[in-house]
Amino acid sequence: MSGTVPFATSLRDIYPDAAVDAQTTRWRSLLSKFEQRYGHAADFVARSPGRVNIIGEHIDYSLYSVLPMAITADCLIAVSTDHDGDDDENSATAGNNTYKIQIANVQDDKFPAHEFDIPYDAVEIDATVHEWTNYFKSGLRGALELLRRKRGADGVRPRSMRVLMDGTVPSGGGLSSSAAFTSTSALAVMIANGEKEVSKMELTELAIVSERAVGVNSGGMDQSASVFSERGSALFVSFSPKLSARPVSFPATNPELCFLIAQSFVAADKQVTGPIHYNLRVVECTLAACYLNAVLNPPGTQLPGDAGPLGVSLHGFHETFYACLQHQGHPLPRSTQEELAQLLELAGLTLTKEEGYTRAEIAAVLDVPVAELDARYTSAFPVRAERFKLRQRAMHVFAEALRVLRFMELLEAGPGPETAGDAGGGDTTAYNTALGELLNETQASCRDVYECSCPEIDELCAIARRAGSYGSRVTGAGWGGCSVHLVPADRVAAVQEAWDREYYSKLQLTPEQREAAYVLSRPGSGSAVFTVE
Ligand code: NG1
């Protein structure tokens, strides 16, 4: 699936009917604040949503397929550009070969306004300073690089922009505010610099790479979901042999299935905790791929370079392993699911050290000096660890990749006779239970094996299940943030009441936080541009 980012003419093109009134108020307010701040109207608004990941956690950077969906919460960037290049602003700076970015946020108490004079040839980003405008700059840099590749370096003289942002995706909440912000920024910069059509594929690829400039060794799920999603469908995203995304709809079930998203209010900031959490997991998975390759593949086998953040991945190992077996004439499993089940077992037998592996132990198996190991895998994005838990990380990844395929199989088969149960009357409880069970297994693996949950998320999941959720788990990077729950329509209120009673009432929340604590989410649409008349 590819195509270009749509131009919307009505908010009905973007939002579900029930959200249009509230969104109209919000958009009007954004546009009038833009005029107040800059003294003229915005030219256009770029928009990309957050996402919730349904299943496939922490496997995108190992290049295994995932199943997210876009949510209604999003990032809006209202923009004006100096069109003729000779207004005061631009001529003042043109001599210096710089252009000006004025950037502000509707929440200016939390996200203060800035002005940057940026040289034509390079966008500096200091990833060591945690600053909200870094995300805009990363989108800016990525978009300009793409335009230069397309038009030639001389064809791009970046325009000055005035920008006002309004984001409703909670940050550090596992719903991917960062990818929404980066994708929207890149889209805004492309449109401001004269692109008439923006390819969804190009936008996604550049947003993935751009986000790494902010210091997170990101996979590609969030940017794909943000850009490609279509209203009413989840999105099956694959990363190998190249990025692809396909809408998947949920079958009609009785009772109807809903996704509830619940915040833990434990803030998890990847930029701050990356060295011990997210970026460390990326390193552990990559080292697990190298280790398994060294032990299980014929001597001298090289892993193929791929789109994984560190250039090789567990998926690359997977492919190489079966290619070698085939070459040697061994019988092969009949399906990818069987391969994953076999790899899970092999990883368990090969990576035996529960306590993890030191750098020296890994370097010895890979037959490289420790310094080289560090230079290659642990310096682009610094990590802090004495031991790397290769066993647990590889086992989570293979098992989770397998669960995604099983989940997809259930979705595509629909509630047939075997899964529909004997209750009759179109009752699909058994089918719903089977879907939910996979989500529950993901949660157990995230908690015990991948160690990316936290007690608060575990508690939200336990409360929800007791009140009628079929499946409950952490969503997104974890260590706090959000949880997602597959709940039959007739139990939604009961689950929400249980959270209020047993979880939220015990926290000191502001009325706004209380309001935003959980949301019933329907699959929303992806990136769009809205031209202001
Ligand atoms: P969050 O933290 O929810 O934005 C992160 C990664 C994803 C994926 C998930 C875990 C970024 C931008 N996003 O999501 O690519 O790896 O964790 O499944 O780093």
Ligand code: MG
């Ligand atoms: Mg993020």
